[in-house]
Every structure is written in structure tokens, then in C-alpha cells.
Amino acid sequence: MTRVSYVDSDILIIGGGMAGCGAAWEARYWGRNLKIVLVEKANIDRSGAVAMGLSAINTYLGLRYNENTIEDYVNYVKTDLMGVIREDLVYDYARHVDSTVYLFDEWGLPIFKDENGRYVREGRWQIMIHGESYKPIVAEAAKKSASEIYNRVMVTHLLKDSQNPNRVAGAIGFNVRDGRVYVFRSKAVIVSAGGGSQIYRPRSTSEGKGRTWYPHWSSGSSYGLLIEAGAVMTMMEARFSVPRYKDGYGPVGAWQLMLKAKQTNAYGQDPFSLHKEELKKLYNGKYNYVDAFPTPTNLRVYSSLLELRQGNGPIYLHTEQVLTEKNEELGWEDFLDMTITQAILWAGQNIDPMKSPSEILPSEPYVMGSHATECGAWASGPEDIVIKEASSVDERGTSYSWGYNRMSTLDGLFVAGDACGASPHKFSSGSFTEGRIAAKSAVRYIKEHSDEKVSPDSSQVEQLTVKIFEPMERYNKNKGMITGGKVSSNMMWYDQGMARLQKLMDEYAGGWSSWYTTNEHMLLRAKELLAYLKEDFINYAVAEDYHQLLRTWELWHRILTAEAVINHMLFRKETRWPGYYVRSDFPALDDDNWRVFVNSKYDSKTGTWKLWSVPVVDLR
Amino acid sequence: MPTFVYTSRCVGCGDCVDICPSDIMHYTKDRKTVNIEPDACWECLNCVKVCARFAIDVRSYADFVPMGHSISVFRDEKSQKVYWRIKYRNGKVKEFAFPIRTTPWGSIRPPYEMPEPDPQDLYSPVLSFEKESVKRAEVSIK
Numbered sequence: 001m002t003r004v005s006y007v008d009s010d011i012l013i014i015g016g017g018m019a020g021c022g023a024a025w026e027a028r029y030w031g032r033n034l035k036i037v038l039v040e041k042a043n044i045d046r047s048g049a050v051a052m053g054l055s056a057i058n059t060y061l062g063l064r065y066n067e068n069t070i071e072d073y074v075n076y077v078k079t080d081l082m083g084v085i086r087e088d089l090v091y092d093y094a095r096h097v098d099s100t101v102y103l104f105d106e107w108g109l110p111i112f113k114d115e116n117g118r119y120v121r122e123g124r125w126q127i128m129i130h131g132e133s134y135k136p137i138v139a140e141a142a143k144k145s146a147s148e149i150y151n152r153v154m155v156t157h158l159l160k161d162s163q164n165p166n167r168v169a170g171a172i173g174f175n176v177r178d179g180r181v182y183v184f185r186s187k188a189v190i191v192s193a194g195g196g197s198q199i200y201r202p203r204s205t206s207e208g209k210g211r212t213w214y215p216h217w218s219s220g221s222s223y224g225l226l227i228e229a230g231a232v233m234t235m236m237e238a239r240f241s242v243p244r245y246k247d248g249y250g251p252v253g254a255w256q257l258m259l260k261a262k263q264t265n266a267y268g269q270d271p272f273s274l275h276k277e278e279l280k281k282l283y284n285g286k287y288n289y290v291d292a293f294p295t296p297t298n299l300r301v302y303s304s305l306l307e308l309r310q311g312n313g314p315i316y317l318h319t320e321q322v323l324t325e326k327n328e329e330l331g332w333e334d335f336l337d338m339t340i341t342q343a344i345l346w347a348g349q350n351i352d353p354m355k356s357p358s359e360i361l362p363s364e365p366y367v368m369g370s371h372a373t374e375c376g377a378w379a380s381g382p383e384d385i386v387i388k389e390a391s392s393v394d395e396r397g398t399s400y401s402w403g404y405n406r407m408s409t410l411d412g413l414f415v416a417g418d419a420c421g422a423s424p425h426k427f428s429s430g431s432f433t434e435g436r437i438a439a440k441s442a443v444r445y446i447k448e449h450s451d452e453k454v455s456p457d458s459s460q461v462e463q464l465t466v467k468i469f470e471p472m473e474r475y476n477k478n479k480g481m482i483t484g485g486k487v488s489s490n491m492m493w494y495d496q497g498m499a500r501l502q503k504l505m506d507e508y509a510g511g512w513s514s515w516y517t518t519n520e521h522m523l524l525r526a527k528e529l530l531a532y533l534k535e536d537f538i539n540y541a542v543a544e545d546y547h548q549l550l551r552t553w554e555l556w557h558r559i560l561t562a563e564a565v566i567n568h569m570l571f572r573k574e575t576r577w578p579g580y581y582v583r584s585d586f587p588a589l590d591d592d593n594w595r596v597f598v599n600s601k602y603d604s605k606t607g608t609w610k611l612w613s614v615p616v617v618d619l620r
Numbered sequence: 621m622p623t624f625v626y627t628s629r630c631v632g633c634g635d636c637v638d639i640c641p642s643d644i645m646h647y648t649k650d651r652k653t654v655n656i657e658p659d660a661c662w663e664c665l666n667c668v669k670v671c672a673r674f675a676i677d678v679r680s681y682a683d684f685v686p687m688g689h690s691i692s693v694f695r696d697e698k699s700q701k702v703y704w705r706i707k708y709r710n711g712k713v714k715e716f717a718f719p720i721r722t723t724p725w726g727s728i729r730p731p732y733e734m735p736e737p738d739p740q741d742l743y744s745p746v747l748s749f750e751k752e753s754v755k756r757a758e759v760s761i762k
Contacts, residue, residue: 029731029748042641051641052664092745099750108723132695132702133720137728144730152643176643208681210622210642210661217642217662247684333718336704340691341663344680347708348689384745436747444742547643547656 002465004181009037009147011442012186013435014155014171014225015193016040017048018428019370019417021142022100022435023190023442028145030443037184038146041154041176041550042217044139048194049215049370050428054131055337056122056253057111058427060101061094065118070094073125074619077425079292080372082576083285083595084235087619088381088400089423093433097426100433101127109137123257128330131337138432152176155221156553157464158189158229158413159456166393168229168413169454172464176550181465185456187449188412188442192435195368195375195418196220196561198498199239201506201513202364204247211341213242213249213363217554220367222376222419224557227564227602232378232397232409234421234599234614236561237568239365240373240580241516243301245317246359250342252317254334259322263304263360265312271303279303283578285591297372301362301579308361309515316357323354364512365505365580367561369418370431373580375565376421377408378599378614382437387617397599398614404445406438409601412445412454414438422597471552475542492540494551497533501555501562504529509566510581519585523570530566534559534607560602563609568598571611622661622681623668625653629675636667636676669695669702697725 010031013023016038027036040047061068073094078085101119105111110130112120119127143149155173162169170185197214210216227233243263244252255261265271272295279299280290289296304315323331331353335342345351351358369376380402381387390399396409406414415421416438417431426434478491486493505511508526510518518526537559543549574590575582596613603610623645625636632651639645644657645667655661668676678691688709695702700721706714731748741751 025731026748029734030737030742032732032736042643043639046639046641046664046666048641051666052662095745096747096750099747103749107728108721110719110722130719132718137721140726141728141730144728145732204681204683206683207622207659208683209659210657211663211681215641215662215664216660247681329716332704332706332714332716336702336716336718340665341680341685343704343706344663344678344689344691345685347691347706347714348680348685348687350708350710350712352712382745383743433747440742440747447742547646550643551660 002181002469004183004465007037007148007182007184008035009184009186010034010446011036011188011190011439012171012184013038013190013192015048015191015222016044016139016142016149017192017194017417018050018138018431019192019419019435021138022432023192023416023439024142024145026436027439027443030440031446034443034446035147036145037148037150037186038142039150039153039155039173039182039184041152043151044142044149045136048135049218050135051215052340053337054129054134054428055251055334056126056128057101057429058126058253059097059425059430060119060125060127061098062119063098068124076125079289080296081374081424082289082296082298082589083287083591084576084597084616085374085424086381086400086422088385088387089379089420090425091385091619092382092405092437093423093426093430096437097429097433100429100436104138107137107141109134122254126253126257128254128258130333134428150182153182154550154553155193155225156468158225159460160229161454162457164411167411167454169456172461172468174468174546174549176546179546181468183456183461187446187454188414190414190416190435190438190442191222191225191419192416193221193225193419194218195366195370196223196558197366199367199501199505199558199562200364200511201502203361203512208247211249213244214366214368219554219557220561221554221557223367223561223564226377226408226415226419227560228604229410229413230601230604231413232599232601233564234376234378234597235374235568236367236564236600237572237598238373238375238577238580239367239565240298240577241301241362241365243304243360243362245342246361248339248342248345249363250335250339252360255317255319255331259327259331261322262318264316264318265307266314266316267312271307271315272300275303275306282588285589287591298577298579304360305362305515305579314359315361317360318357319353320356328354362512362579365510365516367565369421369423370426372425374422374424376419376423377415378422379415379420380404380407385619397601397612400617405441406434407441407445414442471541471543472549475544478542490540491542492536493542494548494555497537497541497555500533501558504533505562509569516581517584518569518581519583520570523566526566530559530563534563564600564602567600567609567611571598622658622663623655623665623676623678625655626675626677627652629673631673635670635672639666639670641666665693669693695720
């Protein structure tokens with residue numbers, strides 16, 4: 001028998017990572033009497049992408065000391081993404097991000113400081129921290145701000161208003177330990193449920209599959225929730241890969257930016273200089289991307305890939321040229337704060353970074369909106385930087401603003417962090433900042449809609465309450481047919497579904513085994529195979545217990561995310577970021593036709609997608 | 621498997637079950653704990669750090685880390701430091717200690733203890749505490 005709890009709130013925050021914590025803080029500041037509920041599928045003290053810790057804050061402008069201007073920052077981000085970003089969104093978080101860092105400093109996050117008390121720069125935009133406890137510190141602030149926090153509750157679906165299908169009225173999920181269903185009814189909802197890893201086949205096999213760069217628990221839930229609710233999505237084709245220390249995924253930022261370690265092929269040559277002229281022919285565009293400084297990340301990755309394909313690997317990061325007894329601790333802390341495996345890997349493989357270089361390899365692709373890429377919901381921009389206003393609900397999918405900052409195309413539904421698209425390079429501090437922006441906007445939304453009655457559609461609640469447990473019902477019905485194990489003609493476990501998803505995405509949608517290369521034929525094949533997987537999920541998914549049920553719904557969010565990725569990649573008929581993927585049928589960058597956003601909307605009733613492009617408008 | 625639990629030391633307090641971000645530390649039938657899904661383990665070591673009895677250890681991923689390594693960690697909220705000891709396969713040892721926090725745990729002042737913001741500011745781009753702590757130009761209106 002299903003036990004159900006109803007939780008009412010003014011603001012519901014889904015996901016307690018950096019963005020969700022920022023949202024809780026800011027919602028409380030502006031809405032002193034509001035009921036703010038945060039729901040988290042793990043434990044907020046150690047959840048989200050910063051659960052392990054972090055060794056740097058990648059976005060701090062230093063405006064107080066005139067270290068940078070906001071305009072410089074926006075230009076840097078735009079170049080890194082090859083010309084396609086929402087400048088209004090990036091400008092907006094950039095003007096606030098320093099104030100977030102000052103909050104962290106005041107709360108007790110240890111930030112490296114010089115003799116004058118100024119933050120020590122790792123790179124132009126990055127500062128160094130002792131970040132082992134980054135997440136519990138930020139969580140402390142969120143816990144003191146929220147009215148209630150529900151840990152270990154996985155949200156599976158957003159709920160619509162009974163009267164208005166364009167209005168989100170809450171969310172539904174279940175406790176992953178005891179199976180209790182939670183129906184959250186809320187006047188405003190903020191989705192900050194993280195990005196997507198484990199959608200493409202990881203390079204690791206067997207036990208090591210858990211050691212992906214972005215954590216296993218980043219299950220694409222932001223996208224899954226938003227897509228199924230019918231929010232307009234943007235830039236889902238911009239799934240990307242990161243060059244990291246091979247296998248351990250140790251961060252390279254401090255090593256390259258601060259310690260100035262060089263990357264070469266096996267013969268000591270710099271991959272980018274070797275391929276620069278060749279890259280210019282296809283990828284220079286109208287804005288000289290290849291000559292830009294710093295070189296866009298994806299172009300550096302692409303030159304490494306070309307070297308690897310030509311058999312000139314491994315690509316090395318020459319730690320031995322820069323590491324000494326004096327700065328050794330810095331390098332080790334970089335790993336121990338955020339990627340402990342990398343330190344263990346060096347110990348297991350007897351690698352002394354002062355004596356020998358380490359291998360660098362581009363990872364499997366990830367679907368994200370907070371790091372150096374921009375997948376997510378199409379959101380309304382800041383009220384004071386209006387580029388193109390929407391005059392009707394239908395026009396939101398092609399406009400930049402419809403009244404409430406960071407509101408998705410659905411009324412009352414806000415997005416932040418990995419959930420907000422076309423707003424890249426936020427990293428931890430920017431994601432927290434975007435959570436703050438979204439929450440303030442949500443408070444204003446509630447104030448201005450105080451006479452509106454919202455209540456979730458009760459038939460939707462009833463249907464979903466049954467649907468959530470279908471995989472367990474199916475298991476209990478069918479388990480007696482087999483003597484044991486996990487092989488059955490009418491049951492599909494989550495790990496079997498994951499394996500199929502990862503294999504098809506890897507082989508047909510530009511994963512590592514195909515050198516991140518695809519074309520229309522391959523993508524159509526991916527679409528076909530994914531459709532079978534989706535059907536099989538609906539008809540055969542089983543879970544033996546609540547933990548497996550968590551994994552099963554994570555798989556559903558991953559499937560929807562993958563479907564968006566494939567459709568977007570099919571729609572963009574060019575190669576915009578060759579280091580992330582190449583469309584071999586359209587191998588060049590095409591600024592004349594494709595310097596645009598690709599937007600999409602999914603219809604969950606028919607299972608069909610609609611895609612269109614929106615021009616990129618520059619602020620100046 | 622990435623993290624594992626020593627039978628002799630685990631008392632089944634459940635601190636690791638409570639903290640694991642991946643929901644993979646579970647109770648066994650005789651009320652100890654076990655990592656039920658090692659291939660969903662990120663080696664974040666939050667279970668190791670939280671275990672007061674040092675019952676949890678790491679044997680890194682079988683597919684790419686040779687045996688013979690070890691890592692131990694002690695996170696101390698009193699001294700506000702995290703202590704690391706890494707042992708190489710060849711016996712070499714590395715030890716480090718890093719600060720974790722500069723203020724006492726629980727010391728963050730929540731937003732509701734601060735003066736109420738000017739209601740008009742709800743309609744401006746200003747976020748919490750920016751008027752107090754940030755140069756105005758940082759939130760300039762374009």
C-alpha cells in the first residue's frame with residue numbers, strides 16, 4: 001500500500017546542490033514569511049557535483065579591484081562557446097557572482113589570500129580554495145534558510161495546475177529509503193536538479209564506471225523533469241567532453257593555469273600549434289575563433305584528438321617540468337579536495353609527478369549547463385536587459401524575456417545551474433548565483449500572483465502515484481517465473497537499460513568510441529534504437545527495491561535527456577564545437593546559417609518533438 | 621570495490637548510510653553496512669570521512685588502479701583540518717593536512733536575522749547583501 005504525504009509550500013526547490021542552496025538562501029532573504037521547501041535525493045550536506053569538495057572557484061571577476069570587467073567576461077565566455085550564448089543571462093550572473101564569493105568567504109570557506117588579503121588567482125577568472133568542506137558550508141546556509149528540507153526524496157515528475165496546462169503547480173517523488181510518496185504543492189517551483197553523466201558510455205569499464213568526471217548521481221534529472229513537463233529546451237546538442245587526467249579524471253585547471261604545465265603529444269609537440277592552420281580552414285568563422293585568446297576549449301580538445309587519431313598519443317601533461325618540493329602540496333591538494341581517485345591512481349601506478357608526466361584524455365560526453373557548456377531550459381532573461389520581449393505565451397520559445405528572470409517557458413517554473421540553458425561557465429559560484437537570481441524572481445512572481453489559486457491536477461497525481469511504483473509491481477508479479485538472477489524475457493533492470501542507452505549514444509551520437517563523430521544516418525539510427533529502449537522502459541522496467549526504483553527513474557530522466565540530445569544534434573546541420581563532436585556530413589562551422597540557438601519542445605502525450613532555431617542577439 | 625567496510629570495526633551506526641551521495645551504503649542483514657553498488661561509487665570518501673570507527677577503507681577501481689596502494693583520511697571539525705596519508709604501491713608515503721573551514725560550524729547568520737530589505741529592491745537587480753558588501757558598479761544596469 002502506498003503511503004502519501006502532501007507538502008505545501010510557496011517555493012519548492014528541487015535539488016540541493018550549489019544552485020539549490022543559493023535559491024534557498026535568496027528566497028529567505030526576500031521572502032521572510034514564505035514557506036520554502038527544498039527536496040534532495042541524497043543528503044544536502046554532501047550532494048550535487050560539489051559533494052566531494054572542490055579545489056577552485058572558477059568564476060570570480062574581482063570587480064572590486066578592477067581586475068576584470070563584466071564585458072570582458074561575457075566576451076570570453078562567448079568565444080569559448082564559439083559565439084553562441086545568451087549574453088543577457090551570462091552578463092546577469094557575472095555582475096552578481098563576486099557577491100556570492102564574498103558570502104562564501106564570510107561563512108568560512110578557506111580561500112587562498114595574498115599578503116594584502118586579495119584572493120590568489122589560479123587563472124584570470126579562477127581563484128584557489130581549500131574546498132574539502134565547500135558543500136557542507138554552503139549547505140549550512142541553505143538549511144538555515146529553508147523552512148523544511150526533505151533529504152532522500154527523488155522527484156520523478158513536475159505537476160501541472162488543474163486549470164492551466166502551462167502552469168507548474170508542484171512535483172511528485174518518493175523517499176528512496178521507505179517508499180513514501182511526496183506530493184509537493186507549490187506556488188513556484190525552482191528546478192536545480194543537476195546535469196547528466198552516464199548518458200554516454202564511460203571510458204571506464206566494470207567497477208570503474210562509477211569514476212566518471214561528473215558524478216554518477218547527476219542523472220540528467222533537471223532535463224528529464226523539464227522536458228516531460230513541456231518546457232522549451234535549448235542547446236541540448238552542446239553536450240561536451242572535458243580533457244582530464246586519464247582514468248582518474250583529476251582536474252587540470254590548477255596544473256595548466258597556475259603551475260603552467262604544458263600539454264604535448266608523445267613526441268613533445270604542442271597539438272594546437274600543429275593543427276592551428278588546419279583548424280582555421282573550417283572553424284575560424286566570422287569572428288576568428290581559432291586566433292582568439294584564450295583558445296576556445298573545444299578547439300584545444302580537437303587538436304589533441306587529431307593527434308591521438310594520427311597515432312601520436314598519449315597526450316601528456318608535463319607535471320615533471322613544473323612540480324617541485326615547494327609547490328608539490330598544491331598539486332596534491334587539487335586532487336584530494338575534489339578527485340581523490342587521481343591521488344590513489346598515482347599511488348597505485350607509482351607515478352611521481354615530479355619525475356614523470358601524466359596522460360590526458362578527453363572524457364566521455366556529458367550533458368550540462370553549468371560548466372563550459374550550455375544545455376538546459378530556455379529561460380527569460382533579466383528584466384533590465386531586455387533584448388526581445390515576448391508578447392504571448394506562444395512566443396516565449398523565440399523571445400529572450402517574458403517578465404520573470406530565469407522563468408522557463410512554463411508559468412511558475414524557474415531554472416538555475418545545470419537546468420538553465422545558454423548560460424555557460426557558471427561553475428559552482430555562478431550556479432549558486434543563478435539560484436539566487438531565480439529565487440528572487442520567484443519571490444516577486446508569488447507576490448504578483450497572490451490572488452491566483454493553483455492546485456496540482458488530481459488525476460495527474462493519481463496516475464503518477466501508481467506509475468512511480470510500476471517497476472516494483474512488475475517485478476513482484478514476474479519474479480516467480482525465473483529461478484533467480486536478472487535474465488528474463490519480460491523484465492529489464494535499470495543497469496541493463498543503462499548499458500543499452502550508453503552503448504547507443506556512444507556508437508551513434510558522437511561518443512568516444514566513434515571519436516566523437518556522427519552524421520545524419522547515425523543519429524537517425526540512434527533515434528530508432530532509443531525509441532525501442534523507451535518502449536522497453538515503459539513495458540519492462542523492473543525494480544526489486546526502493547534503491548533500484550531510484551536508479552530506474554534516474555534512467556528515465558537520462559533517456560529523455562538523450563532523446564533531446566539526439567534531436568538537437570540532428571537539427572544543427574554544421575559542426576560548431578569540433579572538440580565536442582563533429583557532424584561528418586557538415587564538417588565545417590557555418591556562422592551564416594547556424595550561429596543560432598536550437599530550441600525544442602517535447603509533447604509527452606504524443607512523444608513527438610518540435611525543433612526550431614532562434615537568432616543569437618549580441619548585447620552591443 | 622571502491623569503498624568497503626571491515627566487519628570487525630563496523631557497529632552499524634549508519635552514518636555512512638546517511639551521508640552517501642550515491643545511496644549505495646546500505647545495511648546488511650546483521651546490521652552492519654556495505655557498499656551495494658561499487659560501480660556507482662565516485663570515491664568521494666564521504667563515508668570514510670564520517671566513520672568514527674575507521675571501519676571503511678578504499679581499494680580503488682579494479683579496472684585501472686593496480687593493488688598495493690592505500691589512502692587514509694581524518695577530517696577533524698575541531699582543528700578544522702583534513703589529514704591525508706597516501707601510500708604508494710612501492711611503499712613511498714605522502715602526508716598532507718589542509719584547512720577545511722575558517723569559522724566555527726553552525727556560525728552562519730541566516731538571512732532572516734538581517735534587517736528586512738527595502739521592498740522596492742525586489743524590483744531592482746540587487747541581490748541579498750550586495751548593497752552592503754559590493755561596489756555598486758558590480759550590479760550596474762545596462
